[in-house]
Amino acid sequence: MDSLPPVIRREFKEYDEKHRLSQAEHERILSIINTVYSKMAYEPEEPVGVVTAQSLSEPATQMTMRTYHFAGTAGIQVTLGLPRMIEIFDARKEPKTPTMTIYIDKDSQSIEQVRKVAEQIKELKLKDIVLSTVIDLTEMWVRCKLDPVKVKEYEIDPAALAKKIKIRGAQTSYESGNMLLKSNSTDIRALYKMKYMLLENHIKGIKGVSQVVVTKEGDEWVINTLGSNLKQVSEIEGVDFTRTTSNNIFEMCEVLGIEAARAAIINQAQFTMEEQGLGVDVRYIMLLADLMTVDGEIKAIGRYGISGQKPSVLVRASFEETKKHLVLASVRGEKDHLRGAIENIILNQVAPIGTGSFDLVGRIPEGMVSQEEEQEKEGGRAAFRRETEKPAAKKEKKAKAAKKEKEAKKPRAAKPKAEKKPKMQKAKKEKSAKSAKKPKKQI
Numbered sequence: 001m002d003s004l005p006p007v008i009r010r011e012f013k014e015y016d017e018k019h020r021l022s023q024a025e026h027e028r029i030l031s032i033i034n035t036v037y038s039k040m041a042y043e044p045e046e047p048v049g050v051v052t053a054q055s056l057s058e059p060a061t062q063m064t065m066r067t068y069h070f071a072g073t074a075g076i077q078v079t080l081g082l083p084r085m086i087e088i089f090d091a092r093k094e095p096k097t098p099t100m101t102i103y104i105d106k107d108s109q110s111i112e113q114v115r116k117v118a119e120q121i122k123e124l125k126l127k128d129i130v131l132s133t134v135i136d137l138t139e140m141w142v143r144c145k146l147d148p149v150k151v152k153e154y155e156i157d158p159a160a161l162a163k164k165i166k167i168r169g170a171q172t173s174y175e176s177g178n179m180l181l182k183s184n185s186t187d188i189r190a191l192y193k194m195k196y197m198l199l200e201n202h203i204k205g206i207k208g209v210s211q212v213v214v215t216k217e218g219d220e221w222v223i224n225t226l227g228s229n230l231k232q233v234s235e236i237e238g239v240d241f242t243r244t245t246s247n248n249i250f251e252m253c254e255v256l257g258i259e260a261a262r263a264a265i266i267n268q269a270q271f272t273m274e275e276q277g278l279g280v281d282v283r284y285i286m287l288l289a290d291l292m293t294v295d296g297e298i299k300a301i302g303r304y305g306i307s308g309q310k311p312s313v314l315v316r317a318s319f320e321e322t323k324k325h326l327v328l329a330s331v332r333g334e335k336d337h338l339r340g341a342i343e344n345i346i347l348n349q350v351a352p353i354g355t356g357s358f359d360l361v362g363r364i365p366e367g368m369v370s371q372e373e374e375q376e377k378e379g380g381r382a383a384f385r386r387e388t389e390k391p392a393a394k395k396e397k398k399a400k401a402a403k404k405e406k407e408a409k410k411p412r413a414a415k416p417k418a419e420k421k422p423k424m425q426k427a428k429k430e431k432s433a434k435s436a437k438k439p440k441k442q443i
Helices: 007-020 023-040 050-060 080-087 112-120 148-153 160-162 187-201 250-257 259-275 282-293 313-319 322-332 341-346 369-410 420-439
Strands: 068-071 076-079 097-105 130-136 141-146 171-174 178-183 203-205 212-219 220-226 239-246
Touching: 007 023, 007 068, 050 282, 076 080, 080 259, 097 112, 112 212, 112 220, 130 187, 141 148, 141 187, 160 171, 160 178, 178 187, 239 250, 239 259, 250 259, 259 282, 313 322, 313 341
Parallel strands: none
Antiparallel strands: 068 076, 097 220, 097 239, 130 141, 141 178, 171 178, 212 220
16 A cells, blocks of 8 residues: 555545445455556656657547537537647647636526626627718718617616727717717728727727637536636636636646646647547656646747757757757757767667666676586686687787798899709710711712
8 A cells, every 4th residue: 555656545545435345345456456556657767758759649640630629509619639739739829719618606606697707708899789880981980880789788888988999090989879980081091990990999808708608517607718818817706716727828827837737738638639539648648748847837849849958969950950959069069978768779879778777787606606507607718718819820820921921022142053963964975976976978
């Protein structure tokens, strides 16, 4: 039991108290938990980073490129699938479809109170309460007829609203149910721009929250929004801010801190994977989230984040922008201590992972050496002597060859003429005597 993490021990204790297990059941379940936990623990020096990268990347190749998903009954389109995974791990400042999941306090669970909260959250623009628009190009004015029902429903004071609207180069006023805008210039193009600015003017609610959907999850009401602003939502009465979340990771970090951003990365990545029907162990996602937030700020996994800031020069160069990293490292005089797997693989060395992380050092006592091992050792010594004698013999042979070559290069002395042998002289005399006895022919 002591070898298990505190969280597992606490959960098992709660389970034991709830179900009132007998001693035999207690021991059996504890044995199963210990067995499963020991299987899930990784071995010393196992390359968990490589395993994590493979375990996350392989399922990601099976994700669809479907960008949008309808969340809620009213159909808020939320980016999911592979584009959403890229947004999370690239640490994009603004997601394509920022959303919030807002929970309501237990004291404000009536439908009227929930609707009131939703109205306070949704952004209201002037175009949302306008029935019709008329533009006069001769007098250079724009008239917007307001919807009296919506004005009353949203509790808007049109006269006060006209004073709040400030547009450069124009004056706004309210007259008998109409919002008037009078331009100071005679530029028609400028008048159309002023009309657009007038209709897009913010009246009430939270800026950027364009859509609000109220749904019931179990026994409580939940508000899903298109658009995100956690800071202003936290100030609205009736909102349970302890459970309210956003899919904007940087906003979570800014409002709630780096630990909340880490939790958001884990939850968003896990939800995106599960929505595609892909099961990934949460510990791989947790390891990646830890790596992205370990320095107290959110870092992307890419050339300008984790991969581009690794201490090893060769690892940085092997990812992207090879020339840039090698030139900068040479200018700065950086050293690569070759402590990782990638740089050692590049240099064709044993990577310091797994069994490559250890050196075996030991001495076997003399009494434990068997006769066979002694014979093997003696054979090894003989082989070693032969190997050591070979270089000496080669050296001697080489010296003899060099001496012989040196002698061959020396100039040779002229040999004295040998005396003719007596037998050859005697034969020569006899031949001359015979030639003298023969009579000469007379001509």
